Amino acid sequence: MNSTRIAFLKGHGTENDFVIIPDYEGGLELSPAAVARLCDRRAGIGADGVLRVVRSAAHPEARAMAGEAEWFMDYRNSDGSIAEMCGNGVRVFVRYLERAGLAGAGDLAVATRAGIRRVHLGKPGPDGAPGEITVGMGRALLPAGEVTVSVGERNWPARNVNMGNPHAVCFVDDLAEAGKLLDAPAVSPASAYPEGVNVEFVADRGPRHVAMRVHERGSGETRSCGTGACAVMVATARRDGHDPARDGHPVTYTVDVPGGRLVISENPDGTVEMTAPAVIVAEGLLDASLLG
Numbered sequence: 001m002n003s004t005r006i007a008f009l010k011g012h013g014t015e016n017d018f019v020i021i022p023d024y025e026g027g028l029e030l031s032p033a034a035v036a037r038l039c040d041r042r043a044g045i046g047a048d049g050v051l052r053v054v055r056s057a058a059h060p061e062a063r064a065m066a067g068e069a070e071w072f073m074d075y076r077n078s079d080g081s082i083a084e085m086c087g088n089g090v091r092v093f094v095r096y097l098e099r100a101g102l103a104g105a106g107d108l109a110v111a112t113r114a115g116i117r118r119v120h121l122g123k124p125g126p127d128g129a130p131g132e133i134t135v136g137m138g139r140a141l142l143p144a145g146e147v148t149v150s151v152g153e154r155n156w157p158a159r160n161v162n163m164g165n166p167h168a169v170c171f172v173d174d175l176a177e178a179g180k181l182l183d184a185p186a187v188s189p190a191s192a193y194p195e196g197v198n199v200e201f202v203a204d205r206g207p208r209h210v211a212m213r214v215h216e217r218g219s220g221e222t223r224s225c226g227t228g229a230c231a232v233m234v235a236t237a238r239r240d241g242h243d244p245a246r247d248g249h250p251v252t253y254t255v256d257v258p259g260g261r262l263v264i265s266e267n268p269d270g271t272v273e274m275t276a277p278a279v280i281v282a283e284g285l286l287d288a289s290l291l292g
């Protein structure tokens, strides 16, 4: 039996929670089964996903970005699957870098499978409150074509939005309409999402203010999704007649999730920026046998 201990931390962004594994030189074997064990809320540590912290230069998928971004966010969903991007994850990742003394207040770049994400890390407040983190989430792509989301007998038209990862955004009168969301909603045509999809349900709360629930690909219903909130912001802005590229000025929405609140803007150049909390809540050692 392997009794080696491996350092980990636990953190969350608006209650989208992650196990963080510092593995700077990329030496750790992190199989899909090991990720699923780590994320198991009864037999493991429990999380919606894993953030492995690896030097870009040490990871084959990130090496080409190493000149611009020292650190690669190797994100995995709780079922062990790989995703291109995780918006809440980027903020928690940067909070980890700050805590580890690897980043300070100011601008930095993080390598992800969806490319480089530029982040602004605010200074801590005078009371020691953590500084705000704003992430440049890149541009939303809005593939053409009708998409339908179904749960049981209910169907909703949805907007296809890609934030580096795939989303189907549908508008509802009441967030409870989607039911318990124990299973992934059906999305058709399946050809719109060959790699699977994250599904968001959105209800209006006021002018430029919405609330959402999300069923995440590879993780089930979670209490927040940063890329999902950005997809929701852009889909809602278009529904409301806002298009910063055409209007020449940015538009900002507040997006409430079960785990908190995100503030998201779209700029005239099409880039999307997300600001929301990120905290580290625990640090410890795990038994390497959990990784198999």
Ligand SMILES: N[C@@H](CCC[C@H](N)C(=O)O)C(=O)O
Residues within 6 Å of the ligand: 016, 077, 082, 083, 084, 085, 086, 087, 088, 089, 165, 166, 198, 216, 217, 218, 219, 222, 224, 225, 226, 227, 228
């Ligand atoms: N929770 C994340 C998204 C994580 C990836 C997603 N489940 C996928 O498979 O695309 C976020 O905050 O963006």
